[in-house]
Amino acid sequence: MIRADERVHWLRARMALPKLQLHTKILLALVAGAGVGLATHRLGLAWFAMTYIQPVGTAFVRLIGMVVVPLVFASLLVGTTSLKDVRRLGWIGVKTIVFYLCTTAIAVSLGLLLANLLRPGLGLAEQTTSKLIDEVERQNDVAEVVQAKLSIRDVLLNIIPTNPIRAFAEGQMLQIIFFALVAGVCLTLIPPERSEPAVRFFEAVNDVMVMMVHLIMKVAPFGVFALIAAVVADFGLHILLLLAKYCAVVVVGLLVHMLLVYSSALRLLAGMGAVRFFRGIRPAQLIAFSSSSSSATLPVTIECTTENLGLSRTVCSFTLPLGATINMDGTSLYQGVSAVFLAQLYGMDLSVAQQLAVVLTATLASIGTAGTPGAGIVTLAIVLSSIGVPLQGIGIIMGVERILDMCRSVVNVTGDAACAAVVAATEDRARATA
Numbered sequence: 096m097i098r099a100d101e102r103v104h105w106l107r108a109r110m111a112l113p114k115l116q117l118h119t120k121i122l123l124a125l126v127a128g129a130g131v132g133l134a135t136h137r138l139g140l141a142w143f144a145m146t147y148i149q150p151v152g153t154a155f156v157r158l159i160g161m162v163v164v165p166l167v168f169a170s171l172l173v174g175t176t177s178l179k180d181v182r183r184l185g186w187i188g189v190k191t192i193v194f195y196l197c198t199t200a201i202a203v204s205l206g207l208l209l210a211n212l213l214r215p216g217l218g219l220a221e222q223t224t225s226k227l228i229d230e231v232e233r234q235n236d237v238a239e240v241v242q243a244k245l246s247i248r249d250v251l252l253n254i255i256p257t258n259p260i261r262a263f264a265e266g267q268m269l270q271i272i273f274f275a276l277v278a279g280v281c282l283t284l285i286p287p288e289r290s291e292p293a294v295r296f297f298e299a300v301n302d303v304m305v306m307m308v309h310l311i312m313k314v315a316p317f318g319v320f321a322l323i324a325a326v327v328a329d330f331g332l333h334i335l336l337l338l339a340k341y342c343a344v345v346v347v348g349l350l351v352h353m354l355l356v357y358s359s360a361l362r363l364l365a366g367m368g369a370v371r372f373f374r375g376i377r378p379a380q381l382i383a384f385s386s387s388s389s390s391a392t393l394p395v396t397i398e399c400t401t402e403n404l405g406l407s408r409t410v411c412s413f414t415l416p417l418g419a420t421i422n423m424d425g426t427s428l429y430q431g432v433s434a435v436f437l438a439q440l441y442g443m444d445l446s447v448a449q450q451l452a453v454v455l456t457a458t459l460a461s462i463g464t465a466g467t468p469g470a471g472i473v474t475l476a477i478v479l480s481s482i483g484v485p486l487q488g489i490g491i492i493m494g495v496e497r498i499l500d501m502c503r504s505v506v507n508v509t510g511d512a513a514c515a516a517v518v519a520a521t522e523d524r525a526r527a528t529a
Contacts, residue, residue: 121381124316125323132327144328148321152385155318158311159382159391164266166304166394167416168275169297174412175279176294187518188276191414194514195422196458198360202352202424202506203457206431207450209348215341215432216439272420301412308394312378319385326497341436341492345499348428349506357513365520367404375403376512383508387500389419392508400515410519418511425503425510427457430478433492438484449482456481 135144210216256262256270263271282290358369373380379396383389389396397415400406434453438445445453456478475489492499 120316121319121378121385124320125381125385128320128323129327131320132324135324135328141328144325148328149325150321152318152321152323152325155311155314155321156386156388156391158314158318159308159386159394160266162304162307162311162394163390164263164271165300166308166397167419168263168271169301169304170397170412171272171275171416172279172282172297173294173301174409175276176282176290187410187413187522188417190518190521191417191514192421194360194517195418195510198356198424198510198514199422199427199458200454201356202348202428203431203454205352205356206345206348206428207435207453209344209351210432210435210439211450213340213344214439215344216436272416275416304394305398308398312395312398315378315382319381322385326501341432342499344436345429345432346502348432349425349502352424352428353506353509357509361513361516364517367516367520372404372513372516373509375399376509379508379512380505383504384501387497387504389423389504389507389511392504393419396508396511400512404512404516406515406519407522410522411515414515414518415511418514419507422510422514423507425506428506429499429503430457430475433475434478434482434484437479437489437492438482441485443484445482452481453478 131148132144135141253267254270254273256267256274259270259274261267262274282293354369358372361367361369361372376396376399379392379399382395383392386392393415396419397408397411400411400415401408431453435445435450479485479489
């Protein structure tokens with residue numbers, strides 16, 4: 096005879112729904128959030144989504160942001176000290192930076208090519224174009240906001256912190272990364288008996304931050320639902336219809352770069368299949384799409400690459416935080432398309448020299464771009480000023496900036512993970528032949 100409590104347990108096991116994986120839950124949350132956002136927008140209840148739903152998404156992003164600074168510093172410092180040999184650290188750094196700069200240059204070149212072929216700036220009605228330009232010319236505040244941040248020299252000099260404590264407090268990621276790398280190198284140069292206590296301390300900090308990420312990810316579907324619902328409720332779908340061709344060119348470019356360039360690099364340089372790679376980093380891509388921030392997605396990216404792809408945590412702890420700051424392939428491609436689009440809208444023909452200036456400027460400016468929502472607008476202003484396109488034109492594309500920011504953040508995060516896979520594979524081959 097089966098006891099009553101055993102029967103109840105058996106029935107519950109039979110009736111229980113299969114446990115969904117995290118990326119499936121997040122994907123369902125994306126669809127549900129878009130549906131709720133569209134419904135509230137159509138019913139004129141956008142205020143409800145912005146007031147009562149958006150705070151949940153904001154809380155989720157703040158939870159992830161809470162662990163970013165200590166995780167970046169601890170993981171980079173521990174990753175640097177674990178390399179032991181300063182020469183090996185320098186070689187990994189060279190490979191990482193070369194990969195990021197090369198893919199960034201390819202991305203902005205691809206954006207320019209597509210924009211010149213498809214000519215998105217010539218597809219709008221003349222009356223609509225005149226109205227947009229007239230409205231933008233009255234909004235000089237857009238140019239004024241970004242005008243003060245146009246010096247690439249200042250961006251490069253600001254990598255060196257004058258006050259590391261202030262860099263931590265303000266979340267200046269480039270300065271934090273620089274300080275962590277210098278501190279890690281110095282720890283490898285002093286006697287082990289003196290450096291080991293500090294290394295063990297930061298290893299513990301890193302473990303605590305990783306565990307905190309695991310806990311935060313349990314509420315990720317709720318945060319994603321709220322973020323998407325708020326965006327759709329606020330903008331609706333008509334905002335895409337106005338500049339549909341421009342958006343299509345950007346999205347097509349992002350897909351081509353992600354599926355072709357990264358897949359080729361993974362196959363040729365890392366010997367990894369694209370299907371395995373994209374399946375492994377899917378949770379990070381979904382979080383990047385929802386939060387529009389490669390920095391906020393960094394903890395999830397580290398977990399995906401180490402747990403799902405089986406990459407070395409030492410390599411990932413070095414390449415991924417660096418990539419979240421200097422690798423902005425999606426943003427650079429977007430800037431190439433946007434520069435040509437606005438030039439066409441203003442009736443300007445960009446010369447070959449001007450377009451080469453776009454490639455160079457966007458590649459260099461991406462080094463100082465923060466991995467946060469909307470940061471690409473600042474570097475877009477740098478690009479536009481380098482070729483003489485009016486900065487007021489930024490206001491024309493501000494309406495779709497948020498949605499495109501979500502798309503290009505996916506490419507940024509994917510590029511970070513691809514670089515980690517390539518560098519890890521080259522390190523494995525180097526050790527095998529040593």
